[in-house]
Amino acid sequence: MSRIYDEEWLGQRLRILRPAPQGWVRAAQELPSARRSLDEIVARAEADLEAALQGEGYEPKPQILGELRRRFS
Amino acid sequence: MLEALTDAELVQRCRAGDSEAWNTLVERFSRYVYAICVKGFRLREEDAEDVFQDVFTRVYTHLDKLRDDAAVRPWIAQLTRRLCLDSIARSSKEQPAPEQDFEESSDDFAEIEDAFAVREAVTTLGEACQEILDRFFAQDQSYRTISAELDLPAGTIASRIARCLRKLREELEGRSEPSRESRE
Numbered sequence: 001m002s003r004i005y006d007e008e009w010l011g012q013r014l015r016i017l018r019p020a021p022q023g024w025v026r027a028a029q030e031l032p033s034a035r036r037s038l039d040e041i042v043a044r045a046e047a048d049l050e051a052a053l054q055g056e057g058y059e060p061k062p063q064i065l066g067e068l069r070r071r072f073s
Numbered sequence: 074m075l076e077a078l079t080d081a082e083l084v085q086r087c088r089a090g091d092s093e094a095w096n097t098l099v100e101r102f103s104r105y106v107y108a109i110c111v112k113g114f115r116l117r118e119e120d121a122e123d124v125f126q127d128v129f130t131r132v133y134t135h136l137d138k139l140r141d142d143a144a145v146r147p148w149i150a151q152l153t154r155r156l157c158l159d160s161i162a163r164s165s166k167e168q169p170a171p172e173q174d175f176e177e178s179s180d181d182f183a184e185i186e187d188a189f190a191v192r193e194a195v196t197t198l199g200e201a202c203q204e205i206l207d208r209f210f211a212q213d214q215s216y217r218t219i220s221a222e223l224d225l226p227a228g229t230i231a232s233r234i235a236r237c238l239r240k241l242r243e244e245l246e247g248r249s250e251p252s253r254e255s256r257e
Contacts, residue, residue, distance in 0.1 A: 005242040007235075014195075014210035016188035020107035024122055028099045028129035032092050035133070 076101075076196070081142035088136050099129060102146070104192075104211075106153050108185045114157040120164065124156045131156075146189070194244045202237035209234055 003009075019025075049068060050060040058064065075083070075097040083101070086094035106128050110121035131152055132145075139148055195203050204223065208214040209230075220227040 005245045007238050010191065010238055010241055010245075011210055013184065013188040013191040014206055016112060016184055017104035017108055017192050018211050020103040020125060021122075024107075024125050025099060025103045027126060028103065029096045031130060031133045032090075032095055 079143070080145045084136060084139065084142040084145050087133075095133070098132075098145075102149050105146070105185070105189055106149060108188065109150065109153045109182075110157055113154070113181050113185055114161065116157060116160060120160045124153065124160050127156050128153050190248075191241070191245065194241060194248065197244055198237060198240050201233075202240060205230070205233055206237050206241070 046065075046069070049065060053060040053064065053068075075086075075094055078086070078094075078097070080101075083094055083098050087098055103125075106125055107121065110116045110124050111118075116124060128149065132149060139145060195206055198206075205219060208219050208222070214222075216227055216230040219225070219230050225233070
């Protein structure tokens with residue numbers, strides 16, 4: 001069955017895909033840079049975790065670090 | 074330039090870390106995701122925003138798991154629908170109310186799919202038609218606003234819209250039929 005693309009049908013379809021709020025779109029577009037910043041924060045936190053363990057007199061062994069990161073995540 | 078890329082090409086560039094490609098991907102599918110949330114599932118604005126952000130976060134995070142790059146749209150649609158249903162389930166747990174019963178209407182989803190196909194066809198008509206059709210239909214702008222913003226004589230807006238709709242119809246008639254007939 002062939003479809004008739006009359007003006008009413010086209011107009012209805014053109015009205016469906018309205019722009020999403022600009023702020024939402026911008027936030028989604030900024031995901032990669034937000035993710036990079038987050039990775040940097042996590043990397044810094046991990047470095048600090050080792051420093052904190054050493055400060056308390058513990059050797060920052062991989063098992064201890066792993067367990068702590070599991071608890072913090 | 075990036076707007077002309079196929080979905081598969083765009084996905085490949087996003088995966089390679091091209092942030093401009095990511096911007097284009099979000100731009101290409103933002104209205105679609107928004108329509109599924111607010112027209113397909115009639116989510117409240119704040120719930121729609123949560124789902125919208127969640128969809129794009131997951132797309133970004135799991136892009137490397139997509140098996141067929143050309144199938145990014147059905148993947149996004151499926152993800153959006155699942156997250157909308159999760160949102161509705163959460164809301165009804167928090168505020169159980171019989172009138173909140175949700176019934177998926179396949180007509181709404183078919184119309185959204187048609188709308189996406191129509192929008193893709195619009196992109197072939199040239200920038201002038203894209204602009205005027207989008208402003209009039211999707212953004213609800215009046216003839217007067219369109220005339221002022223595009224610096225066009227107000228008396229020509231209606232005829233330009235009619236001309237663009239004719240071109241759009243010709244373009245769609247030259248394409249293959251969408252798989253589902255949703256018109257009554």
